[in-house]
Amino acid sequence: MSDTGTYLYAVARDEVAACPPGVADADVRTIVRGGLVAYVSSVPMERFGEEPLRRSLEDMDWLAGTARAHHRVVDAVAAATATAPVRLVTVYDGDEQVSDLLERRAGDFAEVLAQVTGRREWGVKAFVDPASEERPDERSGRDGCEQAGKPGKPGTAYLQRRRANLRGREQNRRQALARAEHIHAALATVAVASRRHRPQDPRLSGRADWMLLNGAYLVDEGRVAEFAGLAEELGGGGIEVTVTGPWAPYSFTVMETR
Amino acid sequence: MDTVANRGPVARPSYGPASSGHEAANLGDILERVLDRGIVIAGDIRVNLLDIELLTIKLRLVIASVDTARELGIDWWKHDPFLTGRDRELVDENRRLRRRLAAIEDRTAIDE
Numbered sequence: 001m002s003d004t005g006t007y008l009y010a011v012a013r014d015e016v017a018a019c020p021p022g023v024a025d026a027d028v029r030t031i032v033r034g035g036l037v038a039y040v041s042s043v044p045m046e047r048f049g050e051e052p053l054r055r056s057l058e059d060m061d062w063l064a065g066t067a068r069a070h071h072r073v074v075d076a077v078a079a080a081t082a083t084a085p086v087r088l089v090t091v092y093d094g095d096e097q098v099s100d101l102l103e104r105r106a107g108d109f110a111e112v113l114a115q116v117t118g119r120r121e122w123g124v125k126a127f128v129d130p131a132s133e134e135r136p137d138e139r140s141g142r143d144g145c146e147q148a149g150k151p152g153k154p155g156t157a158y159l160q161r162r163r164a165n166l167r168g169r170e171q172n173r174r175q176a177l178a179r180a181e182h183i184h185a186a187l188a189t190v191a192v193a194s195r196r197h198r199p200q201d202p203r204l205s206g207r208a209d210w211m212l213l214n215g216a217y218l219v220d221e222g223r224v225a226e227f228a229g230l231a232e233e234l235g236g237g238g239i240e241v242t243v244t245g246p247w248a249p250y251s252f253t254v255m256e257t258r
Numbered sequence: 259m260d261t262v263a264n265r266g267p268v269a270r271p272s273y274g275p276a277s278s279g280h281e282a283a284n285l286g287d288i289l290e291r292v293l294d295r296g297i298v299i300a301g302d303i304r305v306n307l308l309d310i311e312l313l314t315i316k317l318r319l320v321i322a323s324v325d326t327a328r329e330l331g332i333d334w335w336k337h338d339p340f341l342t343g344r345d346r347e348l349v350d351e352n353r354r355l356r357r358r359l360a361a362i363e364d365r366t367a368i369d370e
Binding site: 011063067070086088090163166197205206244254 | 283284285286287288289290291292293294295296297298299355358359361362365366
């Protein structure tokens, strides 16, 4: 075993003019075989071996820096050519193994790259502000009070109001989820392919709002304006829609290699 | 090695300033993508996250929604004071309300 490994970022169809530095500030090189280009850098195994990784992955700062560096390379390549991003921290013994991979899986890579050619991934999230979600509740709570308030039984009135309140909240929740379904379905009609991912943990999204939708959409370059316009239209009424991208097609290059 | 090429770059129009919006890309969005999506290569590689199963599970949890994790019965975040506090509050409130609703339903039945 040598003391350096070959870290693989992405497989693409073409070479790009310039590539930012990769993980651990290493220069990124290319390995070309059979019409495919692998973007790689050499990494020290004393840091990217299994044992050191076991420790460094516990370190959120290290993970964040490494993820950003990985993403930066993938992003630069994807901005210029059809690209299949590879999962974080995929390290080979050497360049020969990567070259073998390109040859062995040429057909699969070609298929994946054909699907994303001329298309980029856009992320769309829908949020509902818990505070605005409460507003209709409070309204229905007051109504409930007027209808149900029996003289001499303030406790009954309170509890019935609370019950109406809970019903209202559940109804709001269902309505919000239905809106998310609708937003996703509408966006999917403009996209070539679409995926719904798990809503992010508030600590990851950085927002306390409830994330209703965490969608990824593969959109033809020619329809980006239409897509963005639609996303904007679909927001409103207490639901905020945010669009991120263009991303490398992380969600549409799923391929389990053996 | 013949497989390592240094041939000239292919001139292709990029999509404008590729990194302009991206430098500000949210770390959460990046982590979610690089850890959970893209091509997974197993087999002849020397190291990948798949080899480090427990860590992978833990990292996935970082990006999983709390609800998903809870469904899986994983509660490593329970020492998180914010979540714990809020969860406990919700559970308690729910229990209180159920008790009160049961009581008022009983009383309404007697009244009628």
